[in-house]
Amino acid sequence: MSLLLFDLKRLIKKPSTYLFLSISSVFISAIFFNLYFNFLYLFESGQQFDSPVTTITVSFFHNINLLTLLLCSLMTHQVFSGEKETFYHLLKLRGVSSWKYLLSRYITIVVFGLLLLVPILVILYFLQTIGIRDSRYLLIGLLGLIFQTCFYSALCLMFFVFFKSNISSILASLAFGILLNFLPVLAINLDNSLLFEVFNYLSPLGHFQTNIRGIFKTSDIVFYSSGIFFFLFLAVQKLEWEKVR
Amino acid sequence: MSSLIKLEGVSKSYGKTMALSDLNLEIKACGVHGLLGPNGAGKTTLLKILSSFCQYDSGVITQDLENQINYLPEIAPLVEEVSVITYLDFISSLHKSNKFFSVDEIISYFDLKPFKHKIIKYLSKGNKQRVALSQVFLGNPKLIILDEPNVNLDPISIKKLRDLIDKLKKEISFIISSHQLNEIECLAEDITILNQAKCLYSGELSKLIESDHSLEKKYLELVGEK
Numbered sequence: 079m080s081l082l083l084f085d086l087k088r089l090i091k092k093p094s095t096y097l098f099l100s101i102s103s104v105f106i107s108a109i110f111f112n113l114y115f116n117f118l119y120l121f122e123s124g125q126q127f128d129s130p131v132t133t134i135t136v137s138f139f140h141n142i143n144l145l146t147l148l149l150c151s152l153m154t155h156q157v158f159s160g161e162k163e164t165f166y167h168l169l170k171l172r173g174v175s176s177w178k179y180l181l182s183r184y185i186t187i188v189v190f191g192l193l194l195l196v197p198i199l200v201i202l203y204f205l206q207t208i209g210i211r212d213s214r215y216l217l218i219g220l221l222g223l224i225f226q227t228c229f230y231s232a233l234c235l236m237f238f239v240f241f242k243s244n245i246s247s248i249l250a251s252l253a254f255g256i257l258l259n260f261l262p263v264l265a266i267n268l269d270n271s272l273l274f275e276v277f278n279y280l281s282p283l284g285h286f287q288t289n290i291r292g293i294f295k296t297s298d299i300v301f302y303s304s305g306i307f308f309f310l311f312l313a314v315q316k317l318e319w320e321k322v323r
Numbered sequence: 324m325s326s327l328i329k330l331e332g333v334s335k336s337y338g339k340t341m342a343l344s345d346l347n348l349e350i351k352a353c354g355v356h357g358l359l360g361p362n363g364a365g366k367t368t369l370l371k372i373l374s375s376f377c378q379y380d381s382g383v384i385t386q387d388l389e390n391q392i393n394y395l396p397e398i399a400p401l402v403e404e405v406s407v408i409t410y411l412d413f414i415s416s417l418h419k420s421n422k423f424f425s426v427d428e429i430i431s432y433f434d435l436k437p438f439k440h441k442i443i444k445y446l447s448k449g450n451k452q453r454v455a456l457s458q459v460f461l462g463n464p465k466l467i468i469l470d471e472p473n474v475n476l477d478p479i480s481i482k483k484l485r486d487l488i489d490k491l492k493k494e495i496s497f498i499i500s501s502h503q504l505n506e507i508e509c510l511a512e513d514i515t516i517l518n519q520a521k522c523l524y525s526g527e528l529s530k531l532i533e534s535d536h537s538l539e540k541k542y543l544e545l546v547g548e549k
Contacts, residue, residue: 084405084413091404091442164400167376172417172462173390 081174081182085157089186095156099190102149103197109141110201132215135205139219139290142198143226143283146191147255150230151237151248153190157183158238158247166317176317180310184235191227198223214292222289225302229282230255232309239313259283326385327352327466327496328373333382335368341520342368346382348515348525350466355492357511357528358500361546364517366500367397370468373498393464397471399455403444407435407454410443411461418462423491429457433483448475456484466496473503485510508538518546 089095117134169179202216237251261281265274278284285298328350335343343365350356360366371377374394402410411426424432430439433453438446443454452475459467473481488497488510501507507514515525523545524531531541
């Protein structure tokens, strides 16, 4: 049995996983239906929209971004909670490398993170049936959301490795994630166009905003992959450093 | 007998607190090495250093045991959400082969058959300790380190563990840290006694205990208790 399979089994056996998945589904659905009925109300009261369903889709993806960060940090907590430090020592003694250990944890978080996207798929199917003009918005938006989930999962994993307390890890990953998202806002206040470009590139929100408009560039893939590698690399370094402490 | 691990002048401190000071120690290739000492003497630090989980500040350790040390720390490395069989199957899968026991054999030996499909979280403390002990005997270890292995065990399980160590010590080495002097006296050929980070004695048990002494008497004498 591989470590990944064992980690997945472990998470499946936790009753709190199901509770967490259900609550997050309710949250995602609530966000969507709140938007949907708001638009329906505006539409019926005579407000004109160029493409109402596309507007709902874009707004929905926009609203779900920070929720993804929260859900990823809670899912990482699910993976790490109850694990004894001595179990990691046991794995190291039996020849499991820090990379293998972290990648297994990372893939587990991503798999369950993507499970959280299932209600979103249902919503997207619903949008498809009510008639979206351009399905590019749906597909590329969803692709962007998958990349966001992978990015936030790596970020949260890094903080869970760095901090001993789970609560501190959740708070730190949320704070850092929010800070990254709002980097362009900081740059606007600094009134520096070069800094704005750099900060905008470093912000996952900047990339996601292009994705939800139906555009997916190579620079987005480079950003997400290098971010994921960077966070995992730092986490591995921390584990290796702990070993020789 | 050839040595498996040799420590020469090993020291370790946590900030200003000295955990081990200038320790010299030799673990033989087969047999049982008992580790004794009062609380805070440095026993757990020594076990962590031996199992490479703690870096020492100075000294030399000579060993060649990559992936051949199995360690049962004081806090058992159990994953409580899975069943006994899933956990042991996983530990077994980390090794190419099991030299002494298969998963089923070790489950039978420690009388865990009735609980093998139970989630570890719902087992009693004694049964949890038996699961933790079972994982130690899987794989192909050359050295097994046990930190307080008898904790929460009933007398039958203690006897089973003692018999098993007695049987396997011809092929592999054991380091057992315990406060139960009679247990160490029963099993070990060599012992190390630590107190306040310093080694008070390291060598053959028979040389320490003269005809008119018990280990308890000698131990109390060494650590300064009247």
